[in-house]
Amino acid sequence: MTAETIIQSLASGLLMGLLYGLIAVGLALIFGLMDVVNFAHGEFLMIAMYASFFLFAYFALDPLLSAPLVAAALFVFGAVVYLLVVRFAVRAKANTGMVQIFSTFGLAVLMRGVAQYFFTPDYRSIPHSWLGGKTISIGGIYLPQPQLVGALIAIAAFAGLYFFIHRTDFGRALEATREDAGAVALVGIDKNKVFALGWGLGAALVGLAGAVMSIFFYVFPDVGASFATIAYVTVALGGFGSVFGAFAGGIVVGLVEATTTLILPPSLKTVGIYGVYLLVVFIRPRGLFGSI
């Protein structure tokens, strides 16, 4: 194993990690901070990727250009999903966790069905885009441009979310609603508005991820499944209630994945990721930076 291989591994791992982070940032908001389970996270990503794909296919909009549009569309979608489905799920008196799992699982199945109905199960991908296939090579180390841009967007998204949660009243209201949705009315907060916005925002972040992903990934109705578990693990590894944790979680996942393959057969690389998750929570039951 040459030094170059190792450096390349780490570089790819880091980029991939930031990408996982980008995919997880929306979940970090909904699952990590608002403490609502969204089993349809992968399906949110799926429709975001479809949105990017179709904007490209019909309007020749490059995914980078359409990203804000996709994010906006997903914002609306997320808010609607909250108001139509999740709102009732979080209202359950007992076992809200399971009710959330159950109803968002139903939503995931439904979304897959709808995607298959309207988009067919064909695999789609964007063959030519500004960044697609482009790569920067520094001394034999290759850094694919889509991932680089994805990494930058991930950093920006996390920074934005961090600011939003820690520096705005809205972020505080969001946390308060998570803590006791029944009590926020005591200070004049409309819990549904706060959570609908939270869901919208979380979905919009997924929209960004979807746009970036569509540059170099394929999309089909079941594509979400490949990312969902990793996204959950990323958020939990970083720790619930911490934006920075999810960011760090993504990087750790990416690096672990890259380095596992230096030791184990690649088919077992997720074993490395999962193993690290277990290791971390066995030592720190609240993940790396979790507060709740």
Place this chain on the structure above:
Amino acid sequence: QTSEVKIGVIYPFSGASAQIGVDAQRAFETAAEIINGKYDFDLPLARTEGLPGLGGAKIKLVFADHQADPQKGRAEAERLITQEKVVAVIGSYQSAVAVTASQICERYQIPYLSADNSSPSLHRRGLKYYFRAAPHDEMFSQAMFDFFDALKKKGTKIETLALFHEDTIFGTDSSNAQLKLANERGYKIVADIKYRANSPSLSAEVQQLKAANADVLMPSSYTTDGILLVKTMAELGYKPNAIVAQDAGFSEKALYDAVGDKLEGVISRGSFSLDLAAKRPMVGKINDMFKAKSGKDFNDYSSRQFMGLIVMADAINRAKSTDGEKIRDALAATDMPGDQTIMPWKRVKFDESGQNNDADPVLLQYVGGKFVTIFPTQAAVAEASWPMK
């Protein structure tokens, strides 16, 4: 007599491989159309309406979704047999499902025909009602190594191979066959990379391939991973000398739509090639019929699915009965000359285990946006260009 003969078709219609199921549906419908209608093709049952052996009875297809789950495949096979009263079952894309579905068929004495399952172990289970007209992975792999041997004789340097295969039954079987052949024929495997199907990232895998830098990269991957593999290779600056693929994703349109420009000169095994249309015009016409339904050209899978129904219908016709055992016997007695198929096969004739050993696989090369047959020589329409561009 019966005016309708029901044949069960079990495929994945939802889940990760739904696309295959949906394309398969179109292929089977095309075949049924030809059987049930009158067409001037030199194909069994094309020129007559329906099945003359059964008084012109029409074929009716009953589709069932197995969602790639062996248990569901089994339940659906059983439902088709007992409720829908199908007289035969065709399936199933995933070999794991074929295991259970064919077992159920055996129990009910209903013939099961693998249109496209490629796992070699399937016909070695001593089942009486199991048939496969198409080649299996060992036959396919053999063709590849024959091709290597031929190239080597001509002086091309092929010494090292890199295997890249998914961790499913298909990937495992395929790589096992390739490993065995490589050992027998003196090729060195410098990388044997098993990866998790539908991985979110393949960069670590590609790095290992790049580091191994084999003379030939041999992927056994489905469309999704194929697309990601090719994109990742480009991103990490890995340009293999040659790619010889175990079909699957590498014969899917979606893959070439996505990354075709990076695949000029890629070679894939297959059992079908459109260039056959030059020799057998009906192939082009049938392809057009299929394309009208699906928007796609026949590929390795859809062509095999198409033939699967033709072979089955032909046997039912000869059996002159809808009785499972009679159909089975008729299948066992099948002897269909190659030029009465749309495939480059010598003929369709099953051995006692139900495998057709005369289904010669071909190797195709992707040149200028389409596939041309390059091997074996008797079927080839062009010389292989090696290394790939």
Place this chain on the structure above:
Amino acid sequence: MTALLETRNITQRFSGLTANSDVSISVGRGEIVGLIGPNGAGKSTLFNLIAGAFKPTEGTIIFDGEDVTALPAAERCQRGIGRTFQVVKSFESMTVIENVIVGALVRTTNMRDARRKAHEVLAFCGLDARADVLASDLVPSEKRRLEVARGLATEPKLLLLDEVLTGLTPVESQKGVELVRRVRDTGITVLMVEHVMEIVMPLVDRAIVLDLGKVLIEGKPADVVRDPKVISAYLGDRHAVGA
């Protein structure tokens, strides 16, 4: 005869804050001891340490002649320490009787016995009419009574009562006082926290005042409330005269 409970030099720190510092108290068998002191003085913390909810930073706890400092809460309960929580912790999805049965099961695994015991205790606490109501449907004062009932069901030697008699009208308080007396009469030693002097004064045999995590003074309630330090830290001027 030795004291039932003794804490020796208990200190408890929470990141930077010392909630208990060098607390040594003892409670004799059959006593009703009042633990009083300003808000945040460390009373509930001391209860948590005695009951084993967490381990003290320093110090030892002797219960019934045995060093229990290292024992987990469940084992202390088995040894005979029963408690209530100031911020009530009912089993919300269970009915009142079921809540109490959980407590009774420390002493018996026979369900019939446990159930009988639970009914007894509920009747004792005046909650029997609410036996089949979900705990989540109780109002706060009932929940506090449920805490007591659960604690009693474990047949403790020592019962720690943390503000279970708040929020009662004077008449109701009176009943509460009687209830605690009856508890003691069944042979249970009581250590209780209460801010309402009208309850503490007539009820407790001895009062221990905590302030800023330390024992400020202890003695007969009547003496304690006259102590200027207690008045200035805890009671305020109004109670200096009246109580």
Place this chain on the structure above:
Amino acid sequence: MLSVRDVTTAYQGLVAISNVSIDVEKGEIVCVAGANGAGKSTLLKSIAGAERPRAGSVTFDGNRIDGMAQHLITAKGIAYVPENRRLFPRLSVRDNLRLGSYLYRSEPNREEPLDFVFKLFPRLSERLEQRAETLSGGEQQMLAIGRALMTRPRLLMLDEPSQGIMPKLVDEIFQAVKRIRDAGMTVLIVEQRMAECLEIADRAYILQTGRVLMQGTSAEISGNKDVRRAYLGL
């Protein structure tokens, strides 16, 4: 200012208060007393919008507020400190207080009442970074009242504010209530400690088994023989 007319409220079919009517005038301190389960908390909940009355009306400043969403009622200027406090347990004391001024987030001097709260409960200013759930019982009660004050209510409703508060502070709280009133707010207070409460209250109501048993000025109520026996323990 506040007028409750014939309000009936039930929990899953069980009537907790029936036909209760009370009035609170601007600048008053009104006390509601009664035994456990009399329906005092239910009355406050019905006003605050935490429970929806089954019948009757609640009017605040001439506007019907019954049936309105709870957060809108808060926004109208009614702050409610429930019996079980309902703090945000894993948020810091600081965040709990800041959330109190959520409605004024666009104002620069939104945290004006903070000084008042800290003067009232200096302990809170020493515990700003601590999670609310780790506060002592009394500290939690202080925080709950503090948070309510941060909403700058015109009507403050307190459900047994003295619960869990040390004697010295109980007096201070009642004095503070007076100061709160003097600062221009109106206070509706549910208390068991009628003696202290009546000292500061202008008027009082006594509830019994879900109905208004008695009402009058503080002097009238504390002069009543039955009340003295049952509620003042004299």
Place this chain on the structure above:
Amino acid sequence: MDQAFIQRRRRDLVIAAFLAAIAAAVPLFVKDVYVQNIMVLTLMYAALSQSWNILSGYCGQISLGHALYFGLGAYTTAILFTKFGVLPWFGMIAGGLISAVIAMALGYPCFRLGGHYFVIATIVIAEITLLLFQNWDWAGAALGIDIPVRHDSWLTFQFTRSKLPYFYFALTLACVAWFVTWRLEDSKWGYWWRAVKDNPVAAESLGVDVFNSKMGAAAVSAFLVAIGGSFYAQFVSYIDPESVMGFQFSLLMALPAVLGGIGTLWGPMLGAVILIPLTELTRSYIGGSGRGVDLIVYGGLIIAISLARPQGLVSLFSRKRKPAAQPVREAVAS
């Protein structure tokens, strides 16, 4: 005073016996093997869900990794049978015991975890095991294990066509799982579990051994689920890692309980009776179109049911609150 309670438990037992008797008679009238197949699956999932419910419903430790025990049961039986010729009946017990031991071993580090951390740990552990099996050549790796079917026999628990033996086994398993739950519900364990679920700190203060409660629940739950897995291996006669250890099993075990009422005696049964036929029928009768309509219907129904009855369908059967539950109102001032 306890009469009502004792009566209710008796009534549950009588109803269960009655339902079991009816269920046992159904195959005498329903001869369609497809329907019988659905009934077998329904009973199997009812049993699995009932077992899952012990750990996740009663004890509150939500596991979405129970496919692990299901798979272990299936693999143990299949390996013992195909490689060592051990009869499946013994394989079943072995699988159950192995699963129970592994559940406790895993519980050791995992039960310290709370909430979502625990849930994700269960998912991840099952997934790791799946991957290991997928790569374990001796156990057939991705190729799985094809259990050779010879002839009908109770000894090897193999029946080529008849579903009845499987049906009666699944029925028995469902009854056993139900009975175990019924029995444990009114025992120290049952109370401990519910206490631990509601408030572990309070439970601890009442002498509940929180950790061992969880361990007990995990062991019972894993044992029963593994029996289900063994049964499945026999029933399908072919297993591979994805088809016995996949995440979908973990979900399919949890869903009936959630749908019917998590942590209740009847919830899992009720949920399975509705959910499993729904799953099977939507796929069979609309799935063949290839358009995803079955998913739309199935997903839509799940959302609808879960939102309409968040407490589970059993709540439809719970009686109206009795006036006896009237709160105490001591009218002091009169």
